[in-house]
Amino acid sequence: MNFIKKHKKLFAVLLVLALIWGGAFIWTLTIMPNRYEGEPLPEASEGEVRLTCEEGATPYLAKYSADDEMLEVPFKLITVSDSHLIDESGDIFFEKLAILLDRSKPDLVVLLGDLILSGKEDVQNKLAAFFEEREQYWSFVPGNHDGQEYEGEEDRYEQHRWWYGTMTGSPYCISFDEGGDEVNGFGNCAVNIRTPKGISQTLFFIDNSLNSESGHAIDISQVEWYEKRVGEIATENGGELVPSVVFMHRPLEEYQYAWDLVPKGEAELVYGDCIEEIEYGGGSLMFEKAKELGSTHTFICGHEHKNDTRIIYGGINLIYTQGLHFETYGRSTAMKWKLIYAINKNCNWFTEGGTEFVFTPDGEYQIAPRYIPLDYFFYTR
Numbered sequence: 001m002n003f004i005k006k007h008k009k010l011f012a013v014l015l016v017l018a019l020i021w022g023g024a025f026i027w028t029l030t031i032m033p034n035r036y037e038g039e040p041l042p043e044a045s046e047g048e049v050r051l052t053c054e055e056g057a058t059p060y061l062a063k064y065s066a067d068d069e070m071l072e073v074p075f076k077l078i079t080v081s082d083s084h085l086i087d088e089s090g091d092i093f094f095e096k097l098a099i100l101l102d103r104s105k106p107d108l109v110v111l112l113g114d115l116i117l118s119g120k121e122d123v124q125n126k127l128a129a130f131f132e133e134r135e136q137y138w139s140f141v142p143g144n145h146d147g148q149e150y151e152g153e154e155d156r157y158e159q160h161r162w163w164y165g166t167m168t169g170s171p172y173c174i175s176f177d178e179g180g181d182e183v184n185g186f187g188n189c190a191v192n193i194r195t196p197k198g199i200s201q202t203l204f205f206i207d208n209s210l211n212s213e214s215g216h217a218i219d220i221s222q223v224e225w226y227e228k229r230v231g232e233i234a235t236e237n238g239g240e241l242v243p244s245v246v247f248m249h250r251p252l253e254e255y256q257y258a259w260d261l262v263p264k265g266e267a268e269l270v271y272g273d274c275i276e277e278i279e280y281g282g283g284s285l286m287f288e289k290a291k292e293l294g295s296t297h298t299f300i301c302g303h304e305h306k307n308d309t310r311i312i313y314g315g316i317n318l319i320y321t322q323g324l325h326f327e328t329y330g331r332s333t334a335m336k337w338k339l340i341y342a343i344n345k346n347c348n349w350f351t352e353g354g355t356e357f358v359f360t361p362d363g364e365y366q367i368a369p370r371y372i373p374l375d376y377f378f379y380t381r
């Protein structure tokens, strides 16, 4: 007792700290919102997806009936990212991806980078074989870690060249390199979605995995290529501007501005949280160009495994995809959230999964996160 009397100031401070900590813990257990489940999106539409490449025109994906008629139906895609595969241990990733695709039944899967860290071609082949077996169209953009362990080549840009070369070319992979050496990066390309009504969307795939020599996160040559292609695709569409999505690995610097403006009410947080630092690497003119042209309604990236926001800023969606981070760090690997979940199953911070898009033939779109079912979180790792 004497000891407490002697140090009563210290004990008072400790008591206040304990009350604050306890209060925060109880708050977390009781009123913290559940993860966002999203509005229900339409089920996968009927028809078979096909890719058509005609000389001098933008390649397009469309859905067809059994008697070869192009269908006027919605098109569904799902994005995932950051699998960080190294070797055969990627079984967890493939297992979770299969669960996600069985539920979503997308027409296209878009992988948003940091997929395969090792320089091992057989892991890359395994990825292609997974999609071939499912007869599933897929595409990808490079991430900053992709190919980094490729031996015999120290230059990161050349490592990416090797990595991109081994990733592309399988029958269900729609990624290709449109710009060649004149456009910075690998696998920059545009693919349209078509219905009998015309082009409903353009999908732009942009490599922003490494800063260019000019220091830009997206090089001027890529922004110029994007502007040119937006114009050309509008011409292909009878002069009418086509709505588009830009897929990339790293966030734009505008993700940071948007996040900072949410509390002031100057940007709208639709869902999610930014738990990690927003690492955009450098600036670019991409966002300003997109605003000027008025085609792109959405940018979506991976890279930060614990960020999963959709923010509307300047009329454009800036989104972090849900990802499949089971081989690396993610929210599902953090002990504190596992503990909170074990105490109260309503407190669910786990965001691993994918982000779904549905495009209608009229050019409208819907977006919602989709999660790996909780039953599947804990029996591995």
Ligand SMILES: [Fe+2]
Residues within 6 Å of the ligand: 114, 143, 144, 145, 249, 302, 303, 304
């Ligand atoms: Fe990354």
